Amino acid sequence: MDFRHQIASTDAVAGVAADALLVVTHGEAVDASLDPAIASVLKDALAQGDFQFKAGRTLYVHRPAGLKAARLVVAAAANASVKAFKSAVGSGLAQLKGGGAKHVAVLIGNAGEVTEQHAEAATAAAADAVYQYRRTKPSANSAPALAKLTLLCGKPEARSVQRGLLRGAAVAAGAELARELANLPGNHCTPTYLGEQAKKLGKGHGLKVEVLERKDLEKLGMGSFLAVSQGSVQPPKFIVARYDGAARSQAPIVLVGKGITFDTGGISIKPSAEMDEMKYDMGGAASVFGTLRAVAELKPKLNLVCLIPTCENMPGGRAIKPGDVVTSMSGQTIEILNTDAKGRLILCDALTYAERFKPAVVVDVATLTGACVIALGHHNSGLFTADDALADEMLAASRASLDPLWRMPLDDEYDEVLKSKFADMANVGPRAGGAITAAMFLKRFTGKYRWAHVDIAGTAWKSGAAKGATGRPVALLTHFVLSQAG
Template sequence: MNFDLKTLGLPEAAAEKCDLLVLLVPDGFKPGTDVLSAVVAQALKNADLSTKVGQNLSLYQVPGVAARRVALLGVGAGDARGVRLGVQAAAGLLRAVSVKRAVLCFASPASADAVAAAVQGVAQASYVYTTTKSKAEARTLSRVIIGVADTAAVTQAFEHSVAVTVGVEFAREWGNRPANYATPTLLADAAKGLAQHTGIQCKVMGPTDVAKLGMGAFMAVAQGTQEPLRFIELRYTGAAKTQAPIVLVGKGITFDSGGISLKPGAEMDEMKFDMCGAASVLGVFRALAELQPTINVVGLIPACENMPDGRALKPGDVVTSMSGQTIEILNTDAEGRLVLCDALTYAARFKPAAVVDIATLTGACVIALGGVRSGLFATDDALAQALLAAGESAQDLCWRLPLDDDYAEGLKTNFADVANVGGRPAGSITAAKFLQRFVGEFPWAHLDIAGTAWKGGAAKGATGRPVGLLVHYLLQASARAEADTPPPKAPTAKTAAKNPVAKSAVAREPRATPAAPGK
């Protein structure tokens, strides 16, 4: 989909030829003398329209308005949350077959965050999955104009949000694919495709490579399936090689049957979503390809299936991780932490500035936070605060949970260094405590997205979260790094004499103009 940002007041919006004009009306709307203002004012006066978030009124062929259809949409205070929820409420209008070109116009001055929310709301509302449908009704909406009174103030937020939507849709696409269309090999192929973009490199390792690395926990999960595992390493280099990278680790269980600890049959199909952590890493790199920020990022994806073959891992088995720690397997359905622990050990070789892992890890996190916020665990307060702030900015929320050492008591076992589960109480925390054992001295955060990565029921499908959160975090980290980097020194006459290029640059530099008296 193509997005454009355009300077539009209500009179100009009325002249825009399109299939659908969506007018975002906030609290305290002050009408002008134009035709759209008159329509909104009359609708509000007669209580046919409310500015409450999600309230809308559809009109057809309004006299004096070029758009075929007009939708007046209440967005409450007009902040990012109100705009996002309001646009989502208009999903049916945006997905109509007859709507190919739409204009979303703010009826009052809009903040940068609100504009970003409008872009992401449109993309989310109009997304259609088609990959495995024989007669799919593809998305018809192809161009959307975002109209604001002042484009200069929101251009950067608009451009960032468009890139985020590209990444989110990439993650949703791979998250939604059934397991036979998203095997570890196909996931690796998707990562290789990202390497076509500037600054991105990809390395894919197979079973032999992983065995040489000593990733015994990762290999143990994959031993019950016929699909060969893949360990995917992505690198985005946007800054000097001396700058320590941020490492993202995404859980890539492309289908999780639970293994020998077999899951119930009901809704097991949704276990194709167990690779949404990996999909989010792919989505972030797709967004980085668009944004090209000055930062270095590494993406690690341990990808495999968890199946109950005769060779499969059994409860009571003990495996040796890449770190050398031994793990007693009490439940084969707690496999995500097994593939992640080896990837976290591998991450240390990059001497990272920070490591963030993303995983659909525990049902306990769904019980704790539902589908609103992702669970956040962190060993570093600054990292935790940066992720929380990025989530707020991206409207992709998370919530920090504790990592007290007392929670690790349940992971003790008589037969290995650690057990892979610690019982039902505080299950999301004990899972995080397990992962923490494999983290070095670098700042580390864990995002449990089991409740936010996909939706069930009639709206079943991947959400693309937390791509927005992670991209905002990386952009903020990039901005901080740029601010901390001293500017290059200007060439002096002495260095210019030794360097003809520098000398030429100095010679061309204009002299400062003396200030006028009194200035």
């Protein structure tokens, strides 16, 4: 999708050449600075009861008098915040979806500066509005899609708006990649497929990519990771991708993404209802792919390493059983009380592998626990870290990216429930505080670097009529990585 900016004041947009003009407004009265043609339409709609200044309300006018654009959409925002602006842009674009508009110009209809943040928010809203999964559905809607968005701004804001559009376009492309990978069914998106896609991404963006095979994992001693994969005929893969944008002496940021391409629960098998959604259990891996793409396009001066352990979790004659004890790459032994708690079993070996890069910081991302969904629902992802400064950095990235994150506790007392009589630790504790004890398990493998864990079980995809991957938290991770460039 093409994102541009154009210098145009709110009172002089009649001649803007676009298929549609989307005006975002807030407040309780028509903005006096609006172009007279738009103001006239809006006042009439208000008088006739066809529009209200309430969040989510929209007005569509075809062939509006006095405007070059063939379509006018007015969308009400809840307030003047960037978050409200993004939501209003999404509502406005929904009015145009399925129509003939390929180029939309967006205007903030209240006097005020158009910022870099507005620009990025507009790209995110547009990318979300036009995304449609087609890979295994040839009959998907083939109506002309929005191909170009132009954000109207004043001359003083043009440079910062362009920065926001560039960053937003990169994040949007990364989020689209993440959504596409996650939406693929498990018979298409296998560990082997993810390895192939990593190499393709590396070739297209000049990245160093290595895909380790089972024999490599055996040599490394990744007994925990291999244990999860042994019930499946699909071979496990361990993807190592590097973006080198700074001197080799600069410690890299490391992102680790959980890549369970399908999760049955193993011998501790899941209920059949909604098990099809367990193709999304590689949402962490998908978001790391997307972040890597965004970073590679933006080319910041930093080093980034992405680690993706990927396999299936299947029942079978060779599958791990409750009560089995395995040895992780760190040398610590793990009693597997529940084979459905497998994400932590592949992540722990990846976290140990991360030590070799002497990282500045490590962030793992995973659809790890249903308990996090119970705790936070589907709006906030869960943040776990014992490092207060790192938590502040992650939360700042969350606010900047409009990708909500909520910090959860990691008190030492939660670690007690992971004790085992037969190994150094158990892979699960009791039901209570399950998201926290899962994070405490991972924490045991991160003592040599700064570390944060992000649980996206409630935010990586949607169920029901809106079923599909969200692309989260690509925006959060990209903003965090860019913030580390100083």
